[in-house]
Amino acid sequence: MLVSLEDASKLGPSMSVALVTTFYGVLIANFFFSPLSRNLKTLSAQEQMIDEMMLEGILSIQDGENPRMIRDKLEAFVSGREIAVLDARIEQAKQTASAERQE
8 A cells, every 4th residue: 555655546446455454354353253262262261170170070089088078079160050950960860770770
C-alpha cells in the first residue's frame, strides 16, 4: 500500500484491499479461532484434572490407604452432580453383576 503513495489513484484500491483483509482476519479470529481456543483450554483443563486424580489415586493405593478414604479424596475433584451419576453407574453395574450371577 505504501509503495503507491506517489500516485493518488492507486491509493484508494490499496486501502480497500487492506481494509477488506483486516475485516476477514477479524471475522476468522472471532468466529473460528477464539471458540476453538476456548474449547481446547476446556479440554486441557479437564485432562489435567483427570491426570491429577489418577496420580492421587495411584499414590494413595501405593501408600496402602483405606479404599473409602481414597474415594473421599477423589470425590473432592468432582462436583456433587458428577458423583451422583457415578453412584448410579456403580449401582447399575452391581445389579447387572448380581443378575448375571443368578443366571
